[in-house]
Amino acid sequence: MSAEGAPDFHASSSKALRDAPLRANFRRAMDGLMAKRAAQFPDPAEWAALRARAAAVRARSLAKLPELLEALEAKCVSNGLKVHWAATTGEANATVLSILRAHGATRLVKGKSMVSEEMHLNDFLEANGVESVESDLGEYIIQLDGETPSHIIMPAIHKNRQQIARLFGRKIRDAVYSEEVDALTATARRVLRQKFFEAQAGLSGVNFAVAETGTLCLVENEGNGRMSTHVPPVHIALMGLEKVVERLEDVPPLLTVLTRSATGQPISTYFNMITAPRGPGEKDGPREIHLVILDNGRSRIFADGELRATLRCIRCGACMNHCPVYTRVGGHAYQAIYPGPIGKILTPQVEGLARRHDLPHASSLCHACTEVCPVEIPITRLLVRLRAESARSSAGSSVLDAGGGRSRLEDLAWAGWRAAHASPALYRMMTRLVRLASPFVPSRFGPMKAWTNVRSKPRPARRTLHELVKEKGLGDG
Amino acid sequence: MAETSREAILGRLRAAADPAPPDRGAAAPDFPSGRYLPSERLPRLRRCMEAVRTEFVEATEEGWPSAVRDFLVAQGARRVAYGPSGPDGPAFAAAFRPGAPPELVPYDRPVEEMKTALFTDIDAGFTSARGGIAETGTLVLWPSPAEPRLLSLVPPMHVALLRAATIRETFGETLKVENWAAGMPANALLISGPSKTADIEQTLAYGVHGPKRLVVVLV
Numbered sequence: 028m029s030a031e032g033a034p035d036f037h038a039s040s041s042k043a044l045r046d047a048p049l050r051a052n053f054r055r056a057m058d059g060l061m062a063k064r065a066a067q068f069p070d071p072a073e074w075a076a077l078r079a080r081a082a083a084v085r086a087r088s089l090a091k092l093p094e095l096l097e098a099l100e101a102k103c104v105s106n107g108l109k110v111h112w113a114a115t116t117g118e119a120n121a122t123v124l125s126i127l128r129a130h131g132a133t134r135l136v137k138g139k140s141m142v143s144e145e146m147h148l149n150d151f152l153e154a155n156g157v158e159s160v161e162s163d164l165g166e167y168i169i170q171l172d173g174e175t176p177s178h179i180i181m182p183a184i185h186k187n188r189q190q191i192a193r194l195f196g197r198k199i200r201d202a203v204y205s206e207e208v209d210a211l212t213a214t215a216r217r218v219l220r221q222k223f224f225e226a227q228a229g230l231s232g233v234n235f236a237v238a239e240t241g242t243l244c245l246v247e248n249e250g251n252g253r254m255s256t257h258v259p260p261v262h263i264a265l266m267g268l269e270k271v272v273e274r275l276e277d278v279p280p281l282l283t284v285l286t287r288s289a290t291g292q293p294i295s296t297y298f299n300m301i302t303a304p305r306g307p308g309e310k311d312g313p314r315e316i317h318l319v320i321l322d323n324g325r326s327r328i329f330a331d332g333e334l335r336a337t338l339r340c341i342r343c344g345a346c347m348n349h350c351p352v353y354t355r356v357g358g359h360a361y362q363a364i365y366p367g368p369i370g371k372i373l374t375p376q377v378e379g380l381a382r383r384h385d386l387p388h389a390s391s392l393c394h395a396c397t398e399v400c401p402v403e404i405p406i407t408r409l410l411v412r413l414r415a416e417s418a419r420s421s422a423g424s425s426v427l428d429a430g431g432g433r434s435r436l437e438d439l440a441w442a443g444w445r446a447a448h449a450s451p452a453l454y455r456m457m458t459r460l461v462r463l464a465s466p467f468v469p470s471r472f473g474p475m476k477a478w479t480n481v482r483s484k485p486r487p488a489r490r491t492l493h494e495l496v497k498e499k500g501l502g503d504g
Numbered sequence: 505m506a507e508t509s510r511e512a513i514l515g516r517l518r519a520a521a522d523p524a525p526p527d528r529g530a531a532a533p534d535f536p537s538g539r540y541l542p543s544e545r546l547p548r549l550r551r552c553m554e555a556v557r558t559e560f561v562e563a564t565e566e567g568w569p570s571a572v573r574d575f576l577v578a579q580g581a582r583r584v585a586y587g588p589s590g591p592d593g594p595a596f597a598a599a600f601r602p603g604a605p606p607e608l609v610p611y612d613r614p615v616e617e618m619k620t621a622l623f624t625d626i627d628a629g630f631t632s633a634r635g636g637i638a639e640t641g642t643l644v645l646w647p648s649p650a651e652p653r654l655l656s657l658v659p660p661m662h663v664a665l666l667r668a669a670t671i672r673e674t675f676g677e678t679l680k681v682e683n684w685a686a687g688m689p690a691n692a693l694l695i696s697g698p699s700k701t702a703d704i705e706q707t708l709a710y711g712v713h714g715p716k717r718l719v720v721v722l723v
Binding site for chain 1: 517674
């Protein structure tokens with residue numbers, strides 16, 4: 028029942044597992060990120076208190092989501108921003124394009140935004156004659172190579188410096204070949220400075236949007252986010268509708284767990300709080316700020332009281348850094364905007380279980396993600412819930428394409444299983460049949476392949492328990 | 505189209521929202537206080553910022569303008585941008601003499617007239633810091649008409665004046681005690697070091713897009 032053309036995690040992860048350089052790149056990076064995060068939370072009691080506080084802030088924000096969004100909109104409008112709502116990514120793309128067209132802008136410079144990845148904004152804008160340049164170093168690297176991010180915080184983490192040096196040599200005019208990180212960074216700085224200088228509009232994501240003051244908060248280290256939001260005359264901010272928080276004082280508890288969980292920093296280099304466009308007498312800053320609030324399936328996730336916890340996510344990436352599956356296969360194997368554990372619960376809910384029912388199964392349920400999540404999203408529990416939803420036979424679920432992972436063969440097998448276990452005669456016949464036929468069944472047979480591909484074929488005992496019990500003269504109860 | 509999407513989205517959310525939001529965490533989150541004694545705040549801020557390659561110049565209330573000038577001369581800065589009507593702009597400018605380098609460039613016109621100079625010609629930007637945060641090693645800046653945003657962003661060196669008395673414990677305390685919520689500026693910034701990235705192999709590199717050097721003048 029899988030949807031036509033659905034991504035195949037089994038195939039892509041198998042391919043990734045055979046890619047030794049890729050695995051080395053991820054192993055090294057994830058080990059580094061885990062160690063850095065651990066150093067930021069040396070005291071378990073403090074960690075427990077910090078995450079409880081952050082989780083409470085997010086839970087409260089979601090509990091009041093519709094009213095907070097309206098309050099945010101009202102505050103932003105009174106601060107001089109323009110607010111747009113988009114139910115779908117298509118609508119959000121059209122909104123961005125119409126803003127750019129209104130300004131005759133054909134050169135856009137972008138700070139990092141995962142929502143823009145959801146929208147496939149770059150492709151859309153290029154097709155409409157707008158140059159859209161990623162300015163986060165990692166995003167810039169993958170854009171040059173025509174790739175998508177393999178990690179939500181470190182988009183180019185799948186590449187090593189040699190690969191990046193060759194890429195720059197191929198794609199950047201006058202690039203002096205060097206495998207030194209400082210030299211590669213300097214090359215990107217030179218190219219992108221010119222882009223910031225020329226850009227007619229800048230685009231960013233939003234880490235937190237404060238309803239109380241109408242403030243958009245951006246977390247970054249490079250300064251490209253500030254360049255994108257302060258230099259061009261127009262700033263477009265994209266946010267998923269779950270990003271709103273109630274009060275300004277809700278921000279510090281989230282900021283501290285975000286930067287410490289993500290990259291092991293006590294704080295990022297820049298925390299940029301934008302409340303209004305260029306004011307009277309101000310010499311710089313954008314003259315116009317547009318806020319685009321995107322749904323793209325989020326309101327559906329919100330409808331389920333348990334799955335709603337998915338929307339608490341502050342996009343720190345700690346779950347993927349600690350995931351044994353992610354570390355081994357990397358981000359691209361998921362063929363999704365959001366890889367790793369958060370992606371395994373988010374993607375099936377956005378794209379539907381018919382297409383992505385394989386993702387909730389791409390987990391050993393080891394709980395590492397749940398343990399490090401700074402906003403206490405019960406990721407493992409939600410993975411199990413989505414497995415159940417994908418096999419669901421009854422109506423009444425708000426999950427997109429619930430039951431989309433059912434297979435007729437599996438249904439049939441379970442029906443047979445149930446029948447055999449309800450009738451002693453049938454049960455005996457079945458065990459005998461399995462015992463007799465088993466040696467003649469090849470180990471890679473039909474549906475058994477899914478099991479025997481990575482495990483040895485089960486070998487039934489020569490005599491059943493019933494027979495042994497009978498032999499000992501005990502009653503066959 | 506936008507209007508109907510707005511109504512549709514809010515309608516779906518309202519239909520699903522809890523009738524009574526959970527009490528958990530309804531109270532204002534507390535900021536931890538008393539962790540850093542006043543005497544520990546400056547050393548902590550300095551330690552955190554130096555760990556990410558921030559430079560410090562110590563000076564006195566009377567002597568800082570000439571200390572900054574001497575520092576800039578020693579660094580070979582030729583042109584330095586500043587806000588002439590900034591809180592410390594006049595005192596800063598008084599330390600410079602026409603004809604003697606570095607040349608002061610007042611950022612007193614719209615960016616459209618200043619952009620080329622800022623991007624190509626200016627070696628350093630000078631601003632005041634509104635305050636500091638000990639816990640994370642952070643400068644607090646509120647850019648304003650007198651001290652525009654790009655002074656602390658575009659030139660390769662950012663020199664910021666910080667008075668030790670303005671250092672608070674945490675960001676949460678800063679927001680609360682100064683009651684930011686009552687009137688946010690168009691732009692507020694926390695700056696905790698020079699621009700940096702670890703996007704290539706997790707290897708730290710400084711000066712990717714913003715200033716390559718951050719110099720804190722400590723008074």
